[in-house]
Amino acid sequence: MHLSTSIWVWIAAFFTLAIFSFLYKDNPFYRFAESVFVGSSAAFAFLNLWFFDVKPKLWDPIAKGNILYVIIPLILSILMLTRFIPKIKWLSRWAIAFTVGMGAGLGITGMIQGYLVPQLKGTFLPLWVPGNLATTVNNWLLVFGTIFTITYFYFSKPIKGKFGVAAKIGIIFIMVAFGASFGYTIMARVSLLIGRVYFLLHTWLGMV
Amino acid sequence: MYGLTIFMTLLAFRPSPVVNFKVVDNPNDGGGRILITWDYAPDADLSEVDHLELLRIDKPGEGAIVVTRLSTVARQFTDSGLKNGKPYRYFLRVWFKDGSYIDTPISPPVVPKAQWFHTKRIVGLVILVLYGTLLMIFLKKAKRGEELTIRPIAGLQAVDDAVGRSTEMGRPLLFVLGLGTISDLATLAGLAILKRVAMKAAEYETDIIVPCFDPVVMAAAQETVKQGYLEAGRxxxxxxxxxxxLTQDQFGYAAGVDGIIMRQKPGAIFLQGAFFAESLIIAETGHSVGAIQIAGTSSVTQLPFLIAATDYTLIGEEMYAASAYLSRDPNSLATIKAEDWMKVIFIVLILIAVAFETASAITGNKSLSIFPKLFEFN
Known part of the structure; x- marks a missing residue:
């Protein structure tokens, strides 16, 4: 056993154990670690925002005299800051409305280009592949799994009768997919836990 | 040296293995790129070729510059970083292993330019126009006063019960909008649900806590909750x-929300928005304090965790339908109706395309496989 002599390893080990102590119950160690984590991450986010967004994209162009280049973002930023002045607070809604509208508009084209069309294309499969039974079965599952799943998300009809049967098959497909995703993600989480335990046992305590 | 090279070139005179050398403006882009394509003659012995060099002449009368060195595997190259509107000419130099080379004829000048439309994305435009038309039809119906109904969504029906239960227990409500920004559709849907929850909280005189990850979302959430209280008359x-x-760090936010859950002990927790790896941490903590939890997200990787750890989960589009269902607003209902019709169209399209693909696979007639090409999207 070779205990680490680095102060930073000891601090990291303390915070790791303090966070893990939450598994038992809320306690002063967890609260301390939580406060430090939330506070330092908020400060880090602020600096990140300043050095990677506000300074290079707004402040520097203004300092170089290119104010026209950033006039619209500048106005929107000022409008957002009016939230601190109760009398003209309502002006901040314009900046929010602009961001929401832009996000929704970009989201629609992004969804069509990135998800909808590629997924539709991925479903255009033959239901009979000569000489390849495994691909044939796979294609049946993909095509009808997609159709039944879409049926579940049809909101104009209640889930009853024949339509209900199709929608219920759809939810089975959804749950099978979620089950697979659950297992896959749990594996990733376990590897994260192993990484943390390895840090405690190897880097800190020097036991393994 | 040069004399020797000329001698070697003349000595090793042979036909160029490169045929169909074509230079065109790269289609469907924002300009600045030229596409160069070529083939190899069927009788060419490529084992004699060492490598290829693509050369470009920027100005007539000036020397050619080497753009890139290629192997005989290459059949095309896209030259980028060019100036729009300026003519460029190219030729390909084939280097043989014996040190000799052959040049293809110099191409005619080609001018790179930006295109207004990406012709391979017409199908996206058609979908948008179709959806827009359906939306207009249903909006008109809604304005005429026709009743547009959608089926009840289980998780949403539980909202009122959750607020009521929390009130009876004398505990606050916790609404978590996740890690999305205001541009995320899941966050927008979460805000619509937040308004309804805020209205109910005002009616029942129950406290509502909304810790936010994003400052702009926080501003929007403040407006939403305020509007909810206003509409409830309180x-x-x-x-x-x-x-x-709270903070803009993923796990810092999770730790903060966990702390709020443990100390405030909310009676009902709403997890509505875009979630990532923190979803299970928050949902498990919520479960440990006995809160009724209603989740909703379109993050496919997190849905399994929310389904496992919460009482009700709005899956993907159910969340988007939530605002229409809750508000009963004719405009929102028209949107859902138009989407439903689009789903019917997509199912019919899939069935037709699958029929064509099956016929193509059985008969071996590739010309029947038209739909995948139609939906080629790059």
Whole structure:
């Protein structure tokens, strides 16, 4: 056993154990670690925002005299800051409305280009592949799994009768997919836990 | 040296293995790129070729510059970083292993330019126009006063019960909007549900806590909660400080929300928005304090965790339908109706395309496989 002599390893080990102590119950160690984590991450986010967004994209162009280049973002930023002045607070809604509208508009084209069309294309499969039974079965599952799943998300009809049967098959497909995703993600989480335990046992305590 | 090279070139005279050398403006782009394509003669012995060099002449009368060195595997190259509107000419130099080379004829000048339309994305435009038309039809119907109904969504029906239960227990409500920004559709849907929850909280005089990950989302959430209290007729109960910024670090946010859950012990927790790896941490903590939890997200990787750890989960589009269902707003209902019709169209399209693909696979007639080409999207 070779205990680490680095102060930073000891601090990291303390915070790791303090966070893990939450598994038992809320306690002063967890609260301390939580406060430090939330506070330092908020400060880090602020600096990140300043050095990677506000300074290079707004402040520097203004300092170089290119104010026209950033006039619209500048106005929107000022409008957002009016939230601190109760009398003209309502002006901040314009900046929010602009961001929401832009996000929704970009989201629609992004969804069509990135998800909808590629997924539709991925479903255009033959239901009979000569000489390849495994691909044939796979294609049946993909095509009808997609159709039944879409049926579940049809909101104009209640889930009853024949339509209900199709929608219920759809939810089975959804749950099978979620089950697979659950297992896959749990594996990733376990590897994260192993990484943390390895840090405690190897880097800190020097036991393994 | 040069004499020797000329001698070697003349000695090793042979036909160029490169045929169909074509230079065109790269289609469907924002300009600045030229596409160069070529083939190899069927009788060419490529084992004699060492490598290829693509050369470009920027100005007539000037020397050619080497753009890139290629192997005989290459059949095309896209030259980028060019100036729009300026003519460029190219030729390909084939280097043989014996040190000799052959040049293809110099191409005619080609000018790179930006295109207004990406012709391979017409199908996206058609979908948008179709959806827009359906939306207009249903909006018109809604304005005429026709009743547009959608089926009840289980998780949403539980909203009122959850708020009522929380009130009876004398505990606050916790609404978590996730890690999305205001541009995320899941966050927008979460805000619509937040308004309804805020209205109910105002009616029942229950406190609502909304810790936010994003400052702009926080501003929007403050407005939403305020509007909810206003519409419930209790603006006096609205406390702006109950909607606050926590941190923009994923696990810092999770730790903060966990702390709020453990100390405030909310009676009902709403997890509505875009979630990532923190979803299970928050949902498990919520479960440990006995809160009724209603989740909703379109993050496919997190849905399994929310389904496992919460009482009700709005899956993907159910969340988007939520605002229409809750508000009963004819405009929102028209949107859902138009989407439903689009789903019917997509199912019919899939069935037709699958029939064509099956016929193509059985008969071996590739010309029947038209739909995948139609939906080629790059």
């Amino acid at each position: 603006p006096d109960l609205f406390n702006e400080k109950s909607v606050y910024f």
